[in-house]
Amino acid sequence: MTQVVKNQDDRRFWYELCLEDGEPLTPSSDAWQSTIKAIREHRDGFKLHSLPEWQNAVNNAVNAGIVCDRNRYLTLLRDVSIGLAIHDLEDRCDKDEMALIHLVRILDETDQSISRLSEKIEDYYIALHPARLPDFERNIRSLVDTIARDGDHPLSHLAKSIQRLHDSRTIISKNVREHAEKILPNMSALCGPLVSARLLAKAGSRYHLAKMPAASLQVLGAGPSLFTHLTSGTNPPKHGIIYQYKGVRHAKRRFRGRVSRVLACQLVIAARIDNFRKVPDEEFIIKAGRKISMAGKEV
Numbered sequence: 001m002t003q004v005v006k007n008q009d010d011r012r013f014w015y016e017l018c019l020e021d022g023e024p025l026t027p028s029s030d031a032w033q034s035t036i037k038a039i040r041e042h043r044d045g046f047k048l049h050s051l052p053e054w055q056n057a058v059n060n061a062v063n064a065g066i067v068c069d070r071n072r073y074l075t076l077l078r079d080v081s082i083g084l085a086i087h088d089l090e091d092r093c094d095k096d097e098m099a100l101i102h103l104v105r106i107l108d109e110t111d112q113s114i115s116r117l118s119e120k121i122e123d124y125y126i127a128l129h130p131a132r133l134p135d136f137e138r139n140i141r142s143l144v145d146t147i148a149r150d151g152d153h154p155l156s157h158l159a160k161s162i163q164r165l166h167d168s169r170t171i172i173s174k175n176v177r178e179h180a181e182k183i184l185p186n187m188s189a190l191c192g193p194l195v196s197a198r199l200l201a202k203a204g205s206r207y208h209l210a211k212m213p214a215a216s217l218q219v220l221g222a223g224p225s226l227f228t229h230l231t232s233g234t235n236p237p238k239h240g241i242i243y244q245y246k247g248v249r250h251a252k253r254r255f256r257g258r259v260s261r262v263l264a265c266q267l268v269i270a271a272r273i274d275n276f277r278k279v280p281d282e283e284f285i286i287k288a289g290r291k292i293s294m295a296g297k298e299v
Helices: 002-010 032-044 054-063 070-092 095-128 130-135 140-149 156-183 185-191 193-203 206-210 214-218 223-232 253-276 282-295
Strands: none
Touching: 032 070, 054 070, 095 140, 095 156, 095 193, 140 156, 156 185, 156 193, 185 193, 185 253, 185 282, 193 206, 206 253, 214 253, 253 282
8 A cells, every 4th residue: 555655646737847957948959869768668657647627737737837828738738649659559560560561662663664664665666666666565674774874865764764774673672572571581482582572562561461351352452343332243364463373373274263372371371470470481381382273283
C-alpha cells in the first residue's frame, strides 16, 4: 500500500514536463526532443496523471506558468501530440521493410519511365523513317543505343539518359533482390525475390501479407480484372502479381489456375513464417516447392 502511494506521488501531468529552468518549451527549443522523450518515458512507465477535466487542465497549466491562456494550451497539446506520434512511428517502423517497399515502387516507376520514353523515341523514328522500321521493330533498345551514339541527333541526350536509367534499374533491381531475400527469405525461395517484393509492396507490410487469405493473395494486383468481374460478370481473374512467377507464367493454360491456387496457399504460409519467425525454414521450402511443382503436372 505504501508503494502505491509513493508511485502516485511520483506522477506528473504531461504539461509539467514542458518546462526547462522555469521557462516553457516550444518545438523550436533545443531541449524539445528531450522533453518529448521524457513524456514518453513517463507515459510508458505509467507515471503520468490521467487528464483532469478540460477546464481544470487549462487552469492548472496557466497557474503553473506553463501557458498563458487556453489557445496556448491547445497549441502546446497539439505540438506534444505530434511529437509523440512521430517518435512512436519511428519506434514501430521496420526500416528494412519500408526500404524494400519503396525500392520496389521506384523500380516499377523506372521501368515505366524507360518504357514510355523508349516508345516515344520509336514513334519519332517511325514518323521520320518508315522504310527503316523493320531494322528495329523487334528491339527498341537497339534503336535507343543507335541514337545515343549519334551525337548530332536531336534525341541523343535523351537516349543516353535512357541508357543511364537502364543502368540504374539494374542496380535497384539487385538491391531489391538482396533486401527481399533478407526480409522475405521463405517467400523469395518459393517465387523469387522480385515477385515477393512486389507482393509486399502491394500489401503494405509483412503483417498484412501474413494475415491475408490465400484467395486474396492469389489475385493481389489484379484489381482492374477483379473490378470488371464484379461489375460486368466476366470470368474472375486467376492470378495477379504471382503471374510474374515463371512457374505460373510458363504453366500450360489449363493448369495456371491450379498452380496459382497452390502457390498462393504456400506463399501465405511462407509470409507467416517470414513475419513471425523471420528465418528461412528449409523443410517447409522443400515441401512447398514440391507441391507447387506437382500442381503444374497431369494428375
